[in-house]
Amino acid sequence: MNDVDNCRRVSVEKAGGIGPSAEPVDECAELSGNQTTLNRSIDCAGVALHSGKKVSLSLKPAGPNMGIIFRRSDLPGLPEIRANWKNVVDTRMCTTLGNS
Structure with a gap:
């Protein structure tokens, strides 16, 4: 699996883990007062949708x-x-x- 594949979908678990998942991140967590963060940093790279330029992303x-x-x-x-x-x-x- 390459970096682009890792970027497609991630889930944030209460234990702080991160990984590919079929479950979306709880978008209401901020409203309910529950907080989560990533267990580790993740980097990925790909091609921008509209410009076609190479792009990179880091989540920390x-x-x-x-x-x-x-x-x-x-x-x-x-x-x-x-x-x-x-x-x-x-x-x-x-x-x-x-x-x-």
Whole structure:
């Protein structure tokens, strides 16, 4: 199995494990107050859907109450943005996040 295959679907278990799964991640975990994180880092690479460019992705464990944070490693200063509905700036054909 290559890195792209590993990216297709992951599940987060209460014990902190990660691996390919047919079960989706509980999208309501944040609303219920339950928190989970990854047991270990995972890296994958592939081809971007619209541009066809090579892309890579790293998922890393986070501490309590950190949430999901995207870091742009392709831009100077490695800007970060939280995955939060308050940061949604556009939803035409995709979801675009932006800093205020």
